[in-house]
Amino acid sequence: MTQAHVAILDDEPQIRHMLSEALTEAGFRTTTYARATEFEAALASGAPDVCLVDLGLPDKDGLALVHRLALESGAAIIIISGRAQVQDRITGLELGADDYIIKPFDPTEVVARVRARLRRDRDDNQGTGNTAHFEGWTAQFDRYVLTGPDGEERAISHAEGEVLRLFLERPRRLISRAQMQEELGGAAGESFDRAMDVRISRLRTKLNEDPKNPRLIKTIYGAGYIFLGEVRWS
Structure with missing residues (x-):
């Protein structure tokens, strides 16, 4: 069975490592990016199955990137952000995100959310x-x-x-x-x-x-x- 591919975009090295390690142990293939520009360049060769996107990026507006991904990539999008206000969550979902996880988080929760999203997509396609x-x-x-x-x-x-x-x-x-x-x-x-x-x-x-x-x-x-x-x- 082909491994599902999860792309992780976050400018904090510790978070990239923690997420990549947890997802790899759970059987996913991961790639990590610190900047939006390198992440967008990689999308030219194919979209991942799931994108984990931090909103506080150093080189681009995270919400604008989420909106573009929602319109163009076909990948599931899960925002991971320290912005905990209800309006931030509403805006992220309105712009096309499928889920919103607030920092700090337990990496096992992220793995569970990714699995649930992929399972829902798979069940839809089989139905x-x-x-x-x-x-x-x-x-x-x-x-x-x-x-x-x-x-x-x-x-x-x-x-x-x-x-x-x-x-x-x-x-x-x-x-x-x-x-x-x-x-x-x-x-x-x-x-x-x-x-x-x-x-x-x-x-x-x-x-x-x-x-x-x-x-x-x-x-x-x-x-x-x-x-x-x-x-x-x-």
């Missing part, structure tokens, strides 16, 4: 195909790309893709916030709810939905969401 067709649209989850009825492609982030896949696997069924939290992971609360609102809003925009009267992703106030399109998987 159905990687391509969904609905109402003239095509969603390719191996590339994280939406293709519209006009043939135009638009990228979706890994986090947006998780939400869209959840809807497409359960068309015409009510999905509550509690179900979303259980399926997608992360701690329930304000930061999770806000992140879901933002991801759904972005999906509606990319699907050319009317924000006041969306046709496909409907909000059932006080209950959750429902996807109303017909879906075929391949």
Whole structure:
């Protein structure tokens, strides 16, 4: 079985070593980077399965990097940061991160979060195909790309893709916030709810939905969401 590849971006040598050692012992392949520029250069030869990204980088804004990764890489993104404010966590999740771990942390927690993220992705891929067709649209989850009825492609982030896949696997069924939290992971609360609102809003925009009267992703106030399109998987 191919080892999952975890990239670690943190300017603190002790943290890079601690994470790399713990993940290697757990059976992962790791590469470490101290600066965003060398990390971005390495991405040109292929994206890792998971990116662990510190926000306090010496050469680039960490949140801007997270946003770019979410849009372009298709990798799962876990922020590791000393910024513990709720708004920092909300912002990180809104920009496309899949999880947020606050320093100081136990490395075994990071290993567990990485395993959970990869297990969720693997279960998704085994449950159905990687391509969904609905109402003239095509969603390719191996590339994280939406293709519209006009043939135009638009990228979706890994986090947006998780939400869209959840809807497409359960068309015409009510999905509550509690179900979303259980399926997608992360701690329930304000930061999770806000992140879901933002991801759904972005999906509606990319699907050319009317924000006041969306046709496909409907909000059932006080209950959750429902996807109303017909879906075929391949």
